[in-house]
Amino acid sequence: xxxxxxxxxxxxxxxxxxxxxxxxxxxxxxxxxxxxxxxxxxxxxxxxxxxxxxxxxxxxxxxxxxxxxxxxxxxxxxxxxxxxxxxxxxxxxxxxxxxxxxxxxxxxxxxxxxxxxxxxxxxxxxxxxxxxxxxxxxxxxxxxxxxxxxxxxxxxxxxxxxxxxxxxxxxxxxxxxxxxxxxxxxxxxxxxxxxxxxxxxxxxxxxxxxxxxxxxxxxxxxxxxxxxxxxxxxxxxxxxxxxxxxxxxxxxxxxxxxxxxxxxxxxxxxxxxxxxxxxxxxxxxxxxxxxxxxxxxxxxxxxxxxxxxxxxxxxxxxxxxxxxxxxxxxxxxxxxxxxxxxxxxxxxxxxxxxxxxxxxxxxxxxxxxxxxxxxxxxxxxxxxxxxxxxxxxxxxxxxxxxxxxxxxxxxxxxxxxx
Amino acid sequence: xxxxxxxxxxxxxxxxxxxxxxxxxxxxxxxxxxxxxxxxxxxxxxxxxxxxxxxxxxxxxxxxxxxxxxxxxxxxxxxxxxxxxxxxxxxxxxxxxxxxxxxxxxxxxxxxxxxxxxxxxxxxxxxxxxxxxxxxxxxxxxxxxxxxxxxxxxxxxxxxxxxxxxxxxxxxxxxxxxxxxxxxxxxxxxxxxxxxxxxxxxxxxxxxxxxxxxxxxxxxxxxxxxxxxxxxxxxxxxxxxxxxxxxxxxxxxxxxxxxxxxxxxxxxxxxxxxxxxxxxxxxxxxxxxxxxxxxxxxxxxxxxxxxxxxxxxxxxxxxxxxxxxxxxxxxxxxxxxxxxxxxxxxxxxxxxxxxxxxxxxxxxxxxxxxxxxxxxxxxxxxxxxxxxxxxxxxxxxxxxxxxxxxxxxxxxxxxxxx
Numbered sequence: 001x002x003x004x005x006x007x008x009x010x011x012x013x014x015x016x017x018x019x020x021x022x023x024x025x026x027x028x029x030x031x032x033x034x035x036x037x038x039x040x041x042x043x044x045x046x047x048x049x050x051x052x053x054x055x056x057x058x059x060x061x062x063x064x065x066x067x068x069x070x071x072x073x074x075x076x077x078x079x080x081x082x083x084x085x086x087x088x089x090x091x092x093x094x095x096x097x098x099x100x101x102x103x104x105x106x107x108x109x110x111x112x113x114x115x116x117x118x119x120x121x122x123x124x125x126x127x128x129x130x131x132x133x134x135x136x137x138x139x140x141x142x143x144x145x146x147x148x149x150x151x152x153x154x155x156x157x158x159x160x161x162x163x164x165x166x167x168x169x170x171x172x173x174x175x176x177x178x179x180x181x182x183x184x185x186x187x188x189x190x191x192x193x194x195x196x197x198x199x200x201x202x203x204x205x206x207x208x209x210x211x212x213x214x215x216x217x218x219x220x221x222x223x224x225x226x227x228x229x230x231x232x233x234x235x236x237x238x239x240x241x242x243x244x245x246x247x248x249x250x251x252x253x254x255x256x257x258x259x260x261x262x263x264x265x266x267x268x269x270x271x272x273x274x275x276x277x278x279x280x281x282x283x284x285x286x287x288x289x290x291x292x293x294x295x296x297x298x299x300x301x302x303x304x305x306x307x308x309x310x311x312x313x314x315x316x317x318x319x320x321x322x323x324x325x326x327x328x329x330x331x332x333x334x335x336x337x338x339x340x341x342x343x344x345x346x347x348x349x350x351x352x353x354x355x356x357x358x359x360x361x362x363x364x365x366x367x368x369x370x371x372x373x374x375x376x377x378x379x380x381x382x383x384x385x386x387x388x389x390x391x392x393x394x395x396x397x398x399x400x401x402x403x404x405x406x407x408x409x410x411x412x413x414x415x416x417x418x
Numbered sequence: 419x420x421x422x423x424x425x426x427x428x429x430x431x432x433x434x435x436x437x438x439x440x441x442x443x444x445x446x447x448x449x450x451x452x453x454x455x456x457x458x459x460x461x462x463x464x465x466x467x468x469x470x471x472x473x474x475x476x477x478x479x480x481x482x483x484x485x486x487x488x489x490x491x492x493x494x495x496x497x498x499x500x501x502x503x504x505x506x507x508x509x510x511x512x513x514x515x516x517x518x519x520x521x522x523x524x525x526x527x528x529x530x531x532x533x534x535x536x537x538x539x540x541x542x543x544x545x546x547x548x549x550x551x552x553x554x555x556x557x558x559x560x561x562x563x564x565x566x567x568x569x570x571x572x573x574x575x576x577x578x579x580x581x582x583x584x585x586x587x588x589x590x591x592x593x594x595x596x597x598x599x600x601x602x603x604x605x606x607x608x609x610x611x612x613x614x615x616x617x618x619x620x621x622x623x624x625x626x627x628x629x630x631x632x633x634x635x636x637x638x639x640x641x642x643x644x645x646x647x648x649x650x651x652x653x654x655x656x657x658x659x660x661x662x663x664x665x666x667x668x669x670x671x672x673x674x675x676x677x678x679x680x681x682x683x684x685x686x687x688x689x690x691x692x693x694x695x696x697x698x699x700x701x702x703x704x705x706x707x708x709x710x711x712x713x714x715x716x717x718x719x720x721x722x723x724x725x726x727x728x729x730x731x732x733x734x735x736x737x738x739x740x741x742x743x744x745x746x747x748x749x750x751x752x753x754x755x756x757x758x759x760x761x762x763x764x765x766x767x768x769x770x771x772x773x774x775x776x777x778x779x780x781x782x783x784x785x786x787x788x789x790x791x792x793x794x795x796x797x798x799x800x801x802x803x804x805x806x807x808x809x810x811x812x813x814x815x816x817x818x819x820x821x822x823x824x825x826x827x828x829x830x831x832x833x834x835x836x
Binding site for chain 1: 552553554555556557558561583584585586589590661662663664665666669710713714715716718719720721728740741742743744745746747748749750768770771772773774775776780781782800803807
């Protein structure tokens with residue numbers, strides 16, 4: 001018999017994380033109840049495998065011993081660089097959740113080292129749990145707080161790692177790229193599959209991120225799987241990277257730029273693939289204000305330019321448009337654009353994502369430029385959005401109009417890479 | 419001396435398309451004035467080359483003989499299939515513009531055949547100039563008119579080709595995919611480089627499109643360069659294709675599906691790469707209403723859900739959200755989503771573009787589903803938008819909620835292709 005649901009909450013969800021004994025298919029099974037994505041009742045058995053059941057009989061909910069880590073104290077190794085790991089939540093931090101039934105990770109250095117012991121051969125780890133939130137809930141306020149914590153950590157560590165949910169990791173990486181001028185590596189890392197799954201990318205990504213954090217890098221980067229195998233990670237510039245797949249482990253790709261480098265696994269040997277800010281090249285500096293009233297609008301055939309008026313009337317002075325092709329919107333947007341451009345910064349990007357905006361080729365584009373719109377060059381729409389939040393938070397409208405065209409953190413390449 | 423500009427209109431633009439004689443670099447040049455993308459004064463010389471000048475002296479504006487094509491009359495070849503070419507404008511149709519100085523192409527069958535004579539070996543061409551507009555100016559009204567013209571043409575032709583600007587070609591292809599059930603091929607084709615440039619893709623794309631229009635296909639497709647070389651075109655399903663580069667000739671890619679086929683050039687041999695609707699498989703049927711009050715909203719960290727209320731209060735009942743990752747928005751959107759879902763259809767897609775939406779994995783996703791949002795599976799956001807315009811134009815809200823989850827024109831693949 002399959003237990004019925006109470007309203008929206010199924011039996012399986014009420015038992016999530018608990019140890020149970022059930023009868024199914026004529027046998028007895030014991031294990032931890034896992035979140036069910038399919039409507040099945042899923043158990044993690046002691047051998048590590050997950051098994052799903054359509055029909056089962058619940059025999060017993062077992063008491064679990066309170067989680068006592070008993071982890072050995074970490075001893076600092078001489079000669080290894082100090083690296084700070086700041087956790088913000090997401091799949092990569094959900095490691096411990098269903099192993100013990102505990103839903104929230106403690107995220108101590110000892111815990112991380114016991115999960116991924118190879119880390120201690122690369123660096124001396126400090127750990128800090130800043131947030132435990134899903135990355136779709138990250139807000140500009142969180143970026144500011146995170147930037148301040150990273151700024152502080154950079155003063156007495158050789159590098160900083162930020163574990164982050166993958167949904168908005170590239171937004172956060174772009175935000176920190178603008179807010180922080182850093183002489184040391186700041187490495188975002190996440191996982192597409194949680195650590196309780198055999199295909200998890202959490203440990204390998206973290207090891208490669210630790211390697212990156214000790215390397216000759218002086219900028220904010222994202223380090224994630226470079227292929228669907230466990231053979232290498234890629235290090236992407238924080239302002240040129242995008243999540244381009246909902247579930248693949250190699251979902252993160254550099255767009256309109258080569259990745260900065262490649263870190264082979266398990267050798268952790270590094271190959272540089274592009275130019276980069278080097279360690280010590282820039283001074284440590286925090287410029288951490290962000291203007292919230294900036295909006296990204298994706299154009300489509302038939303979309304009325306009223307949406308520009310709507311945001312403008314609410315006090316928005318920063319607009320990023322995701323236009324078509326080389327950077328176009330319908331001709332009937334031009335009048336509204338001209339009015340909005342009088343006291344606002346409007347940046348044109350392309351929903352093609354790859355390639356460079358060029359509004360000098362066709363009539364519509366030239367009209368858009370005459371209206372006062374600024375070409376976003378080869379910037380990703382998401383990056384242009386955050387750049388504008390940062391510019392309008394720290395500079396005047398006129399300064400922002402000049403600076404948005406120029407590369408601040410490597411977000412504009414001089415020529416487009418194919 | 420470089421002629422000064424009058425307001426926004428430069429001398430070069432006033433002369434565009436006219437034949438002139440100038441003095442520059444100590445020599446005399448004669449040719450047709452081309453649109454200038456760089457601020458230079460550009461002449462197309464009689465040998466076909468374009469030359470740009472920074473400084474020049476205008477000597478004479480020459481009268482041009484009225485354009486007399488003197489084209490041989492096309493004779494229908496027995497045994498070749500009849501194909502209708504409908505022109506809507508865009509780069510591919512700009513072929514004739516600056517060859518003669520005429521700004522608008524006549525777009526007769528004779529003209530096309532004289533430009534691309536190999537066409538007459540593939541099919542007997544009929545031609546119709548429906549629009550001459552840049553594709554960023556296409557509107558849902560144009561899709562309806564276009565669908566009606568194609569519907570009519572399909573009755574007495576073996577296939578239909580639509581020449582179209584590339585900016586929104588994939589939107590138009592998706593629109594016709596839903597509006598037209600077709601037993602014959604309907605082939606969209608465009609060019610990324612206009613025919614007066616040596617690197618133009620116009621002729622090859624048109625020849626491959628003609629081949630596709632005579633093949634065993636019974637659906638709406640897009641036929642464009644498959645690589646940056648002139649070696650093959652790909653035939654993409656109209657509801658699985660997207661322009662993914664601002665300028666590359668192979669900008670169009672199938673997303674979350676394999677292309678239907680590959681047409682080698684110049685052999686025009688066809689290789690099928692995926693399933694397809696076959697010729698004669700479906701009845702000819704036109705379902706051509708579209709609801710305009712449907713909107714696509716791209717989510718980003720910090721975006722307020724007020725935007726949903728704004729459109730809802732204006733009578734919008736169709737919403738496509740471009741969420742993050744597997745299909746997420748911030749948790750503080752849930753209450754608004756629940757209210758909007760009461761009388762509207764809200765579809766979740768992913769700004770990752772590649773991969774499938776799955777809101778059953780994480781808490782936020784499950785909350786989104788409970789609010790009444792429907793998973794857009796592996797549909798592109800743009801395709802989900804147009805599908806919803808079509809569903810709400812022709813069916814009730816309740817019917818639309820059911821149909822949006824099911825594949826109508828091949829827009830949802832049973833499993834995601836990697």
